[in-house]
Amino acid sequence: MNSPATSDDLPKQMMALRAHARGGPEQLRYEEAPAPAAPGDSEVCLQVRAAAITFDELTWPETWEADGVDRTPIIPSHEVSGVVTALGAEVQGLSVSEEVFGLVPFNRNGAAAEYVLVPAANLVRKPDGVSHVVAAAAVLPALTASEALVHSRLTNDQRLLVRGATGAVGSFVTQFAARMGIKVTATVRSASAVDRAKRYGADEVLVGDDVTRLDPASCDAAIDAAGAGTPDWAYRGVRPGGRLITLQEPPDADLAAAAGVDAMFFIVDPHPEELQRLADQLASGDIEVPIAQTYPLAEGGEAYAARGRTQSPGKIILTVP
CATH class of the missing domain: 3.90.180.10 (Medium-chain alcohol dehydrogenases, catalytic domain)
Structure with a gap:
């Protein structure tokens, strides 16, 4: 098993896109926020490189509450590609510094931030030669x-x-x-x-x-x-x-x-085998991944407000330096 990360191993603060009240893009603020704590036993902490936008997530109940309890302030954007910075004690098959991509559950904070916690089962290694932007856009x-x-x-x-x-x-x-x-x-x-x-x-x-x-x-x-x-x-x-x-x-x-x-x-339910199949397809170059536009994380509010304004098909992506 991996040695669990401690709070001393991880940053205390990060920059993130957050909403403190329910609403649309007008509620989003790029600001300093607490960084994730050490990952749980089956979790992975990622340093985010790219995160894709699903516009309608700002209208979903699970974005704003969990078991009837208000979740604000929330961090949106749940399709992620990044670099592993810490592993839970029970995580197998991944290691620190590996590049991975996958899906953050919609009932927890997302990837419009410098760091995010993700269940290990929702991640797979990013193929070499596939950019973080493409990987996040495909998930x-x-x-x-x-x-x-x-x-x-x-x-x-x-x-x-x-x-x-x-x-x-x-x-x-x-x-x-x-x-x-x-x-x-x-x-x-x-x-x-x-x-x-x-x-x-x-x-x-x-x-x-x-x-x-x-x-x-x-x-x-x-x-x-x-x-x-x-x-x-x-x-x-x-x-x-x-x-x-x-x-x-x-x-x-x-x-x-x-x-x-x-x-x-139906609501999609990610499975490790499906994520691996997608990774293999991306590695082969046999599928085309449409990307409408990219924005830096600091302009995340503008990115969410861009719905309907771009003529290009595909995902809008937030990039994190």
């Missing part, structure tokens, strides 16, 4: 896409409808599905995204209002990777008995019943 979208495809129950040569096929999650859904031999009908917002969707492996691309050309019941499953408010055409596009998966909010039960589809919503 949650890729894990979500992989789990969504498992839930889709699709096999080779079946057809999948992907709404938002070039976004942060949709890009991985499209790439992974194509590699599984699944035929992808992709929807995108503008003509400028058509070539990108085809590069990811889409067989058919529908732009904006072109979804009116989607034949009813023409797909075996659908994954809505575009956000809240899954439109009725997405339900109608799935054959009766097929599955529709939403990633932002639970599906509309009435629309699902009318279309005769099995609609579901």
